Amino acid sequence: MLRKFHLAFGIICIAILTGLGAAFLSWLIHHIEVLSFGHSESQYPIVTDHTTPTRRLLSMLIGGVIVAICLCLLQTKGRAVVGIKGILSGKTAPFIENCLHAILQIVGVGCGAPIGREVAPREIGALFAQKCLNYFHIDAKWHTPILASSAAAGLAAVYHVPFAGAIFALEILLGSFSIPFALIALSISLIATLVARITVDSSAFYHTIQIDGSLNTILFSALVGLVVSLPATWFKKQSNWAETSRYKGYSLLWSLPTVFLISGVIAIFLPEILGNGRSAAQTAFNHQITLLIAIALFFAKWFAVIMTLKGGAFGGTLTPGLSLGAILGLIVGLLCQYIFPDVPLAAMTLSGACAFLAVSMQAPLTAFALVISFTAQGYDSYLPLITAVTLAMGLHYFVKKASA
Numbered sequence: 001m002l003r004k005f006h007l008a009f010g011i012i013c014i015a016i017l018t019g020l021g022a023a024f025l026s027w028l029i030h031h032i033e034v035l036s037f038g039h040s041e042s043q044y045p046i047v048t049d050h051t052t053p054t055r056r057l058l059s060m061l062i063g064g065v066i067v068a069i070c071l072c073l074l075q076t077k078g079r080a081v082v083g084i085k086g087i088l089s090g091k092t093a094p095f096i097e098n099c100l101h102a103i104l105q106i107v108g109v110g111c112g113a114p115i116g117r118e119v120a121p122r123e124i125g126a127l128f129a130q131k132c133l134n135y136f137h138i139d140a141k142w143h144t145p146i147l148a149s150s151a152a153a154g155l156a157a158v159y160h161v162p163f164a165g166a167i168f169a170l171e172i173l174l175g176s177f178s179i180p181f182a183l184i185a186l187s188i189s190l191i192a193t194l195v196a197r198i199t200v201d202s203s204a205f206y207h208t209i210q211i212d213g214s215l216n217t218i219l220f221s222a223l224v225g226l227v228v229s230l231p232a233t234w235f236k237k238q239s240n241w242a243e244t245s246r247y248k249g250y251s252l253l254w255s256l257p258t259v260f261l262i263s264g265v266i267a268i269f270l271p272e273i274l275g276n277g278r279s280a281a282q283t284a285f286n287h288q289i290t291l292l293i294a295i296a297l298f299f300a301k302w303f304a305v306i307m308t309l310k311g312g313a314f315g316g317t318l319t320p321g322l323s324l325g326a327i328l329g330l331i332v333g334l335l336c337q338y339i340f341p342d343v344p345l346a347a348m349t350l351s352g353a354c355a356f357l358a359v360s361m362q363a364p365l366t367a368f369a370l371v372i373s374f375t376a377q378g379y380d381s382y383l384p385l386i387t388a389v390t391l392a393m394g395l396h397y398f399v400k401k402a403s404a
Contacts, residue, residue: 010136011146014129015188018150019195021124022157025106027199029117032110036063042201046279048112048271056112056271057264063111064260070104071312072252084119084151087126088144088173098127105314112274114263114304116316121154125192142184148173149185155318156189157196159205161373165189168366204376205278208285211347213380218387220336220344221351224329225388228352229395231328232321232359235302239317239360242309252312259311263304273301276315277323281353284326285375287345291334298327317360322371325356347384350375354385355392364389 033040033047036059041047048056074081074097081101082093102120109117129150133143149169156165166185170177174185193200211217247255263273270293272279280301283289289297305320329352333345350371358367368389372381 006136007138007142010132010138011184011187012191013136014132014146014150015153015191016195017128017132018121018125018153018188019157019192021128022121022154022192022196023199025102025117025121025124026158026196028103029106029110030199032107036111041275041278045207045282046272047275048267048279051271053268053271056267056274057261060112060260060264060267060274061257063108063113064257067104067108067111067113067260067313068252068254068256070100070107071256071314072250074100074104075249075252084122084126084173087130087151088147090143093127093130095127095131098123101314102127108260108313109276109315111260112263112267113260113308113313113315114273114275114277114301114320115308115313116319117276118155118158118316118318119314121158122151123154125150125152125154125157145169145174145181145184146188149181149188150192152185153188153192157192158200159374160193160197160200160202161205161370162186162189162193164366164369164373165193167369168363171363171366172361205374206282206285208350208375209346210378211344211350211381211384213383216342217344217347217384220333221347221384221388222391223336224332224348224351225355225391226395227332228325228328228356228388229359229392230399232325232356232392233396233399235317235321235324235356236360236362238306239309242306246310247312255311256313259307259313263308266300266304270297270300272297273304277301277319277321279323281319281323281326284323284330284349284353285346287330287349289330291331294327294331294334298324298331301327318357318370321360322353322357322374325360326350326353328352328356347381350377350381351384351388355388358389359392359396364393 030040078097079094082091105120152165152169166189169185272283326349329349333348336343354371358364
């Protein structure tokens with residue numbers, strides 16, 4: 001009984017620390033965005049709104065130089081940073097270096113780097129959990145589920161998506177479902193999310209209309225699921241290549257400023273590519289751009305993400321992948337409008353986001369839970385979104401088996 005109480009107390013402490021870490025990172029990116037753009041995403045979901053090309057370009061250039069110098073020093077002078085996979089495998093992460101690594105990710109994205117910010121809170125969550133597990137001498141059999149749940153709770157806390165965070169832990173990080181694991185994942189995500197509310201807004205991350213579950217909507221969502229499947233597969237392959245072959249060490253002193261500057265130049269014409277993907281996705285959800293602009297934004301965002309990762313930056317592909325799927329869904333919808341004027345564009349953008357995310361993450365349940373949580377969609381949206389995810393994943397595996 002005492003050991004169970006000890007375990008429960010340790011889990012609560014880990015969840016609180018994870019939530020505090022997520023709250024700090026959210027506070028930090030808010031202030032960096034204000035410095036960079038004059039306001040943050042909490043004020044303008046499309047953070048580049050009301051900014052000038054000069055300000056966007058300077059923000060990217062200055063941010064690229066700062067992150068390059070700091071990351072170079074971290075890699076050449078500090079102890080080797082241990083990623084989430086390393087922590088889950090039992091490697092001990094250096095506390096200071098890992099914290100600085102997470103902070104630099106937030107600085108880069110806050111300045112406009114077109115990659116996700118979700119890896120930083122996940123790393124912080126896993127780092128705090130590892131320290132607490134050792135401090136409380138918790139039984140080794142619980143280490144992996146607690147570490148995975150804490151990493152996922154970091155994601156849950158910064159986006160206020162506790163259920164999606166728990167699913168992320170079980171489906172992606174653990175790859176295993178059981179009652180004890182689910183209880184740990186849900187508990188840590190819930191507590192961390194509640195704690196992080198000291199700086200994190202609890203409202204929906206993306207603003208879009210509620211979609212219906214009519215047969216017409218389901219059919220168009222099915223079409224989107226089939227269309228986005230192969231592009232999502234290619235995006236996953238390219239992002240994996242960029243992450244495994246990124247520039248390191250002293251090469252960062254020229255590679256990172258260069259790729260940040262290139263993104264800044266592209267943002268003169270397509271400012272929505274900057275940031276973690278929220279601006280691009282929200283632009284798609286608003287349905288207020290032309291077909292040609294949507295196509296240009298899709299390829300520009302894709303290129304900027306891969307280029308930034310290859311250039312040596314660290315960050316996620318979750319929100320960028322969601323944004324690419326939303327834009328591609330919008331493109332399909334705008335094309336269909338030439339034949340079917342009553343195309344449900346909202347459903348097609350949401351279905352594109354959900355299906356693209358499912359394939360690029362190889363996690364259909366997590367993708368569904370995230371999109372529902374991000375957009376506060378109701379029950380009527382479940383059938384269209386599940387249809388899109390099922391067909392996208394099905395086509396992905398069919399092509400994979402056929403080419404094996």
